[in-house]
Amino acid sequence: MSEQPYEHQSENPSPHDHNDQKTLSQKNAASYWQANLRLLAKLLAIWFALSFGCGILLVDWLDQFTFFGFKLGFWIAQQGAIYVFVALIFIYAWRIQIIERQYGVDDDAEESSV
């Protein structure tokens, strides 16, 4: 069974590759991917805590609090979580674009092909 570290392959360019520029961009690509994974972990933690955490697992406990006339748990499950989902997607789109520019892998310069 092979235990080669495939996930790190991009940091060890093949010996045939003499292009320094390429090596640099491969390094950038790997660091970009790590940064992306960290951002994803943060946002998905919020996604999980809100929907499965507050909306399902803790819903009965949260229902003891009142929020604008609603029981809090009920409100999160039927309203609040949905608003946060929308926000999470836009936050990701915004943050990841900053990270992309930082590592030079953004698609800002690309135009629609039409």
Added chain:
Amino acid sequence: MSTQLLTYLFVGASFALYIGIAIWSRAGSTKDFYVAGGGVHPVVNGMATAADWMSAASFISMAGIISFMGRDGSVYLLGWTGGYVLLALLLAPYLRKFGRFTVPDFIGERYYSKTARIVAVICLIFVSFTYVAGQMRGVGIVFSRFLEVEVETGVIIGMAVVFMYAVLGGMKGITYTQVAQYCVLIFAYMVPAIFISIMITGNPIPQLGFGSEVADGSGLSVLEKLDGLLSDLGFGNYTEGSKSTIDVFAITAALMFGTAGLPHVLVRFFTVPKVSDARKSAGYALAFIAILYTTAPAVASFARLNLVDTVHNTSYEQAPQWFSNWENTGLVGWQDKNNDGLMQYSAGTDNEVTIDRDIMVLANPEIADLPGWVIALVAAGGVAAALSTAAGLLLVISSSVSHDLLKQTLMPAITEKQELLFARIAAAVAVCIAGLFGIYPPAFVAQVVAFAFGLAAASLFPAILLGIFSKRVNKEGAIAGMLLGLVFTFSYIVYFKFVSPELNSAEHWWLGISPEGIGFIGMLLNIGVAFGVSRFYAPPPAEVQNLVDNIRIPSGAAIAQSH
């Protein structure tokens, strides 16, 4: 003008609009047909995705289901919106970067295997046809009640319209008609919701209205009054659940992961120009969807309150007009068990009123006594919701047949022109099969909705996710995972729904998880097996690993597209 005439007018005008758009946006190439040329603006694509996603189930059935399930209805609200977070963060941008035409395209190339591609096509066709059957039932209900034509005629008219823009225009025609359909359906959903919210609470915003006090001087909020009324009648409290927590968890998860794995939604993100657009587009899509999804629970509580108020202990002689309108369709019924001439509505055996939950949204404007044009608008909205989703589903079915089955597997020698012709033929055949489903609805339609989401969650979602986030999962692992997820979920649902329906209750379920939620377990098994099996076989070849490296980087999508 009579309500019926108005309905003809509204539905007819909306059909004319869709056909006009279809003629204007005919597809000239396979790229037009499959991905609308790849140049759709993210906001436009978001709106089209919202219409694609919000089906007859969302428009017609969801509020009704919630109104009878109370807090347990949250599984649909959370599941069908939370899936978009996964879609936007984990799948859509990478599939866009991959930049081909279909979901099986990705699975076939990433797992360098025709078998994997075929397994994906089978999952896709099964999921999509299950879903289409439900749309056709929705079209049938709307036509039989509002236009008072035979269900057959209604379905044939609906099919003819879809045929026009799906077969002629492909993805390009579908995209622009879906934008129009979104506008029709959201307007049709919001107008009665706002009216009813004002009537019951005095607050014009339904999302706030259902937390406000009822405008009857009782000082109780809508939900408090509803809890009180329902527990008096022997139902559980509206704001408390009756399902077990583990089952609610599993159902929500199956719906979420299933949503993210539905091919007709995923393929919409192949149509935007670049990767960053795919992410934004998913955000717009969910924002457009959220308008309806945050209104639905409000409509649900208003509808239930209205229903109890107008029906319970009313004499049948004085039954409101809507009651007899819907009695004709057989979706509402009354049986005078104690011969007192009054309609008793309760949870016990003395209940005399039966109400199909599918009619709650459609009947709501009538229950609330709204003007005729609102009722006509709701009919047009229901048809728009059903047709837009049907068209999206028919497109992924036809493209998986013409592109994945014929061009990529069986007949690689065909030209682009021939492929386009096959795509149109496949779309036409799929339209006819869907029409048959609508005219002769298989008895199991309502029961197999769990299939579509469960199977998408257990088969397609993990294969795509692992294809992007792992370089080690190889074709053996992915195929084993997809097959196990598919067979396990399929067997569990078939066993409890068809083989032994009498055992379909919590004490017999595995881990207390209902067939609706089992797709979540299927997904976990799929992922576990994919990793496990992959370790025993060689890792994917270097060019596949390069492909994964490539799709992880956003830049270069517009160039990759012209392959």
